[in-house]
Amino acid sequence: MTLVDRLFRQDDWRTVPNAITLVRLLLLPVFIVLIVDRHYWSSMVVIAVVFLTDFVDGFVARKTNSISELGKWLDPVADRLTVIAVVAAFALGGLLPWPVFVLILLPDVLLSIVSLVAFGGASFPVTWVGKVRTAFIFTGLLLLLVGVALVDQGRVDGTAGLESVGQTVETVASVLLVIGLIGHYVAAVIYGVALGRRMRDR
Template sequence: MSRARGERPDWATLPNAVTLVRFVLLLPICVMLVRHGPQTLSVVLLLVWALTDWVDGMLARALGQTSRTGQIIDPIADRLGLVGIVLSLALAGLLPWSALVFIFVVDLVVTILSSRSALQGSLGVSRIGKVRTALLMTSVFLLACAGAWAPSLVPGVLVLLWIGVALHVVAGAGYVVSARARRGGVEEAAGGPAWRR
């Protein structure tokens, strides 16, 4: 069905543009972290990247520009960014590989078991997920700062990071349970077989 004249496309919103900035910033940040590039610039870009996650959500609510496209690409930007930056910090020797394994395995399981709900835009970000994302982003940013200017603080920041990893596991389990519950509800409404619920 054609769109009414003057009606903007679902994807054409300011919050989605901010989310795209998050995608664009990811590659240069990761390259600078791995290659120990300009430390101040890498930390500043990392801070901008982390803040865009808060800015796009704030703009979506303030401007009434929530969209299905945003519901799909925002979690992808979060997951891709966290994995990429954590991988870069591990390659730079600032972060234990075990933390990366936990994050990667949880994301893989969530992607496999709840991808349909995520692509339909019906899998919203949970409260634990928001806390987890904020904690991981904060700890990753502080880890980059400590690695650049105060290496003695790295062990303390790693404690904060592991709390974020633990919440990542809890949030991931919650997304899988929510996706399965939604799928079960859809099948029940459609008269699907009980054994699949």
């Protein structure tokens, strides 16, 4: 059975959770444009919606028993695409250094190549470490965006207090991002071990 058959023909893939995941993916280019154009307050709304959909789709799938093969494949892929696209937007907007983007991108690229060569592509399992990692990264990015917006607004208004608050928020955001980045590599190691075990058991 091909990947297409398994994802689209084996069961009913037209589910609400899959639609929510699709909305998340469609919002990513919108977020990138907003960040690059420095529409920080508007981009906050978009990233907050993206963050919520990451948890809502799985919750709805479990509560309505509408788990599909496509959903099990699409959700973790969407998680990784979301993290990559959002961090890329921050780098393109000058809010994060490019090395951070590379550090986030590197493990997923390497694991995807191994998965593609060994199995012709395999889904990334959703783990609690991965979900916690995503929560830390998204929360850190959202706070970073709030901090940058406050600093920017403080400089425009000439309000030193607002700028100072923004800088404090940026510091807290940086700590959360470091924790999220560590979790990112822990999740990659867990998947790598599972991938290696699967290769040995073939």
